[in-house]
Amino acid sequence: MNQREAKSHAAKLPAGLDAPVFAEPWQAEAFAMTVALHDKGLFSxxxxxDALSAEVKKPGAASDGHDYYEHWLAALENLLSAKGVAGKGDVDALAAAWERAAHATPHGKPILLENDPSPTEGRGRPTEGLG
Structure with a gap:
């Protein structure tokens, strides 16, 4: 298909399909982690x-769905905990470690967990069992 054919084909798509699927990078990452963990057999x-449905149906969910990936992430965290892979405290500690590493990393350099200036603050090794 050449560029002209592709544009013609795209013109026939319903409105809104050319919009980004994910509003923020973390949403794509949560999606990818879910697919990868399913592919590894962690859950069906x-x-x-069932886990995502339970989250979306909780009181306080936005009627316009703008919080959909927040529910997605909560469902993933709940499954990780239920499967004994990582409890909420482990997930929170690892998120905090990445946040500290991000703040300690010079602009333009890759953010590495090894850059965390307080590697023992509130965590053991929560990444064990996730890889």
Whole structure:
């Protein structure tokens, strides 16, 4: 398909399909982690659907769905905990470690967990079992 054919084909798509699927990078990362963990056999798609459905149906969910990936992330965290892979405290500690590493990393350099200036603050090795 050449460029002209592609543009013609795209013109026939319903409105809004050319918009980004993910509003923020973390949403794409949460999506990718979910797919990768399913592919590793951590949970089935029906388990995932049940976990996500339970989160989306909780009181306070936005009627316009703008908080969908927040529910997605909560469902993933709940499954990680239920499967004994990582409890909420482990996830929170690892997120804090990445945040500290990001702040300690010079602009333009890759953010590495090894850059965390306080590697023992509130965590053991929560990454064990995730890889």
């Amino acid at each position: 798609w029906s388990e995932w659907a």
